[in-house]
Amino acid sequence: MAVLNDEQTMLRDMVREWSDEQSPVSAFRKMRAAAPAEGYDPAAWATLGEMGLPGIVIPEEHGGTAFGYLSLGLVLEQLGRNLAASPLASTSAAATAILLGGSEALRAQWLPQIASGAVVATLAVDEGPVHDPAKIATSVVDGKLSGTKAFVAEGDSASVFVVATTDGLYLVAGDAGVTRAPRHMADSRSHAQVTFDAAPAEKLGDATLTAQVIDRATAAVCAEMLGMAEQAFATTNDYLKTRVQFGQQLSTFQALQHRMAKMFTELELMRSVVEGALEAIDAGRSDLDQAVSLAKAVASDTLHLVSREMIQLHGGIGMTDDYDAGFYLKRARVLETMWGNAAFHRERFARLNGY
Amino acid sequence: MAVLNDEQTMLRDMVREWSDEQSPVSAFRKMRAAAPAEGYDPAAWATLGEMGLPGIVIPEEHGGTAFGYLSLGLVLEQLGRNLAASPLASTSAAATAILLGGSEALRAQWLPQIASGAVVATLAVDEGPVHDPAKIATSVVDGKLSGTKAFVAEGDSASVFVVATTDGLYLVAGDAGVTRAPRHMADSRSHAQVTFDAAPAEKLGDATLTAQVIDRATAAVCAEMLGMAEQAFATTNDYLKTRVQFGQQLSTFQALQHRMAKMFTELELMRSVVEGALEAIDAGRSDLDQAVSLAKAVASDTLHLVSREMIQLHGGIGMTDDYDAGFYLKRARVLETMWGNAAFHRERFARLNGY
Amino acid sequence: MATAPELDAPAAPLDAFRGEVRAWLAANFPASLKGKDNALSALEGPTELSPDQSAWQAAMGEKGWGVPSWPAAYGGGGLDKAQIRVLNEEMARAGAWNPIGGMGVMMFGPTLLEYGSEAQKHEHIPAIAKGQVRWCQGYSEPNAGSDLANVQTFAQDAGDHYIVNGQKTWTSGGQWADKCFALVRTDKSQKHGGISFLLLDMTAPGVEVRPIAMISGQSPFCETFFTDVKVPKGNLVGREGQGWEIGTRLLQHERNSLSGGGGASRLFAGKPMGKLAKEYRGEDEQGRVPDTDLRMRIVRHEMDSRAFALTLRRAALEAKSNQGPSAATSIMKNVGARITQDRAELSIEIMGMAGLGWEGEGFSEDELTQTRTWLWGKAVSIYGGSTEIQNNVISKRILGMLDHQ
């Protein structure tokens, strides 16, 4: 746990309490059964809005709290622990793009609405099933944006899109020229293919901004992954202490103890790199690209391990849909894939380090 | 264990008995202390010669037994178990080169002397510290061979060299134009830098032959590695049953049991791929290059694991020079490196499979 | 010069049999079914058979070739190993597959042939051979986990019959099964020795099944409840108290079919990973998979698969020779599970988001199948003796290690 100031500690404790009491995994299970068109529970999102969470990375002048990315990470970690479905990560990344690249008019138009939770925004970058910011065909001609984006998170509900094009980052708002096709994925969250056909667009910045925004979106995802890994591990640890086989608690079997100890070791390293990336963003460090690739690679590998071991160490019950382990496993792979998997970020890290 | 015919079973049992009784690891320890110029115990080599082992891959018409590579592997495995220092692997690979590429006159001249153990032969390919058959500068002009070969196994004692050049494989015999500089390595075996300065050379074959001979030399090394891994594991398993800590045999600790079970699993796979490569050579299979790369990669990884775990599971005593674990560790890394390490063979395997 | 024995040596004297098989297949295997076998179908439950499927099942059932090694006297094929190999080769050549399967064939039939009475064999074996009766397994109980001997389901002696009460779980195909072979307790005074092997009718009064939904979206298992179920004593296989011996023997058949080919090799089916990667990721200027990290992990997996295939071959050769059972057999379950799971994880990684589809538009049928295969595959290291149990077995039985005192 990073060293927090008082307001960060309060924020974390508030969200943790809300998550455990109002949004446990059973809330996600209900949402899955209800299958709302948005891909999340609108009432829960409204509550997050009342708590001011959509404004964490938005300046106070635009209705936010400007707590920054470490604070956003604390929130996403707590939500991730119980798999809360919310558009907070996507909306915050899009807000950051508007903040960093938007004109004063654009900021004034959109940031307050985002901060209040009234508008859901998202980032639309990849055009295929694998993250590859170098492979973008979407283009803008005379202020009209055309192209198809695959697997856009929160694409079902977003009314503001921050879109990567051959010419940098653009903002598309409203429904004109926008077609959504939902993609039902294993994690039961919102993903959609979004097609832009001469949609009116306003420029936010060039390819440098695209990269900056993707790095921030990636760090946010890492925070959600940290919470998931933490809780998947804790749930498994509790289960081993409850379950009796051959007359012994599973937690007394040394082979399992050492596996858990090794997983705990990886989790501590994961926490360090994820918090390190969030802090690097807040500090505006020049090597934050490396910090983010380090975080995403380690977070992906660790969550992969923990989600696999959660199933294996639970045995048969972990394979059942009535139990929560499958939710962690499915969401884990989606987040591992999002914004580049461990392999992508290892390659990027090597190149950034010149070898 | 591959299915053996009667003569193979007899051969294996004979060598195993000799190795355990006449050439245990203590014999290697004595050889290290005595540090003979040859890099092995000449008396032991003479005994192997009397047993007919240097002729295993040599046809009967040239004084050998023509048992083939699976049989050679059985012998090297048994010698490897107790780390016997002998030039058998190098000599056999060189003999294979003469057999496959040599004129009738060359075969008649050298194979009988090799089969009897009177002449030690070896293969000289690499010119740097890392195996790379694509990087060869040694060349032949008017039948005179010039170039420098690094880390030639048995380079201290060999009187016949099979040398890779820009133009394929050549045979250099005797001392004319040949200079040796010993390289004292961690495994306390014979390695030398050998410089050829216009040494008289006879051609054996082109680059295809070079590749064929290296594959056979590699498979022979894998067999030695198999014996080493087998014995390192068995010694460790015995130790865990002897050693008592906290009032319990180490072998009763489940965390160690599972580690040993996993290592045993890898060893069984290792045996399959090593025997598979040797059988592919004897059967003249067209995909023996893949079989050899598979064997060397798996053998290297497995011996690496077993030799590391041998030290770790022995604890402090494994770190002492009085104990044998260090010998296995040091020899393991040399053989892992020889003829390409696991990384080299994984790359080669991928290319051979077209991806 | 010594040569290694060939597993696939040509069998010339079998030419006549080969001709017979080929002709029979040509006459009986409907061309419309060529290659239409589906590895996941067992998880989805029985579907309505098409007329061609029904005809094919009836033909194979009549011929006994669905269970080619079983005695002809009980409706089996009565073939020897060489003939079975020819049959398999010709089936593969014709794109035909075996329509007779399930637990009756893989596990229960071989066990009943060994332990059953004449009456029991005549009653049950022909129906299995024809694919007419589905069997399920009543072993696992709630809270017992890997401790199979912890049987609480009790069969009370009531003269000429038993009254069975208790609960089983992980009953594979329980909702579709006609009958159940179960471990029940007939004696509470001893753990292993109090277990008996009993055959139950799933349609009998007092039997209730509830399907269990799995993470892969399928429900191939049930919870099964027995409440005062009346079972004739003629349904006891072997003696009272012999159930643990019979039950573990049956598990050997299960393991052989899981590791030797059956389940595991079906899951291996499909294209090489390198090929799949090139389809989804393209190739670089040197013709390589461009993601170097992924590529090196594909190599490791493909090498692991080949090493496993060579080990299966080696164990088969060793079993044929006089060397006795191969120690390699003990690793099959774990390595098979590892390769199955690694393959699935690599596949979905290669496909990216497309490998994580659940249903609906935007995914190919292969992609949606891959998601389910990946999730279902997590079971292979849990069921039929978990990886942890296998490691215990290796360390105790093969390596001679003892329990903590």
Added chain:
Amino acid sequence: MATAPELDAPAAPLDAFRGEVRAWLAANFPASLKGKDNALSALEGPTELSPDQSAWQAAMGEKGWGVPSWPAAYGGGGLDKAQIRVLNEEMARAGAWNPIGGMGVMMFGPTLLEYGSEAQKHEHIPAIAKGQVRWCQGYSEPNAGSDLANVQTFAQDAGDHYIVNGQKTWTSGGQWADKCFALVRTDKSQKHGGISFLLLDMTAPGVEVRPIAMISGQSPFCETFFTDVKVPKGNLVGREGQGWEIGTRLLQHERNSLSGGGGASRLFAGKPMGKLAKEYRGEDEQGRVPDTDLRMRIVRHEMDSRAFALTLRRAALEAKSNQGPSAATSIMKNVGARITQDRAELSIEIMGMAGLGWEGEGFSEDELTQTRTWLWGKAVSIYGGSTEIQNNVISKRILGMLDHQ
């Protein structure tokens, strides 16, 4: 807006102290010794000090800056944490290193400051601070392994002194040590409570040491035999029976120095792996390490190293705040050992045969050192609490798991 606390925040009020340090270093640190510290020197034993080395040791000893946090009253530097950071920064800037080290500094001194009598502190601490007396550790015994409480060496009460008999092993630097702090048994009726912490003179009659040759070719450890060794009772630290408490406290100092920096970070020293790989393997047309498999393993290692560095930083920040001791501390030993060993294995792999030289012609000095470093590094997961013991500790103390009953 919230910002993370900075570990390396500028310390303006320390400017005067910084100036003092800089001036003192300029006056006292011999330029010839710049950067000449050697991580392996501790394994090779003491060497003849050059005049410059002697002068540097004497200067630092006199100043007390070799043990900067120790009280000035006992010859220490008497500096606070902020001052120590400045000292370290200025030392690094000047290429200077601490010539005062060894077990007396790392482990025994801090423990004696906590548990020793005034007389003991005045007798021993200043000599350690000046680097004049070498200490060794008498903990491990043959056949005890990781079970440190299995102490057999017996100290018989003989009035004003003890008569000590027994054998210790893994006595680090025993052959070069002047004194030894040892765990001895003063009561055979209880395991932990019968252990006492005793100081012995290595030159006393009845003490014999035999160096143990290691696989790396060095002999940094000894077997130590005590035969009727007479030890005054004034050499008992704390009470009789308090030895286990004092001894484990001392091990905390050892672990802190191994994981926090000291030993481990010394072994990390050296160039980045990517750079080393390019030196030995060249680069491809895109400037990458050409061996793709090796390259991806280098990335993993470098990432692991950075994650560890970030964890060290995080634990330090957490310790400074009021959050209490960080759970991250429990992983330091194992991760430090893993990184040290992975680094060494990667280094010799990169170098190929050149990384496996033992002695003589054909290898650079760096290459020969690398071989020894690799081999010696196998010890870091064994000594000072093996990886297995650390995993036991994590699972019991952090994860709350219990022993098998």
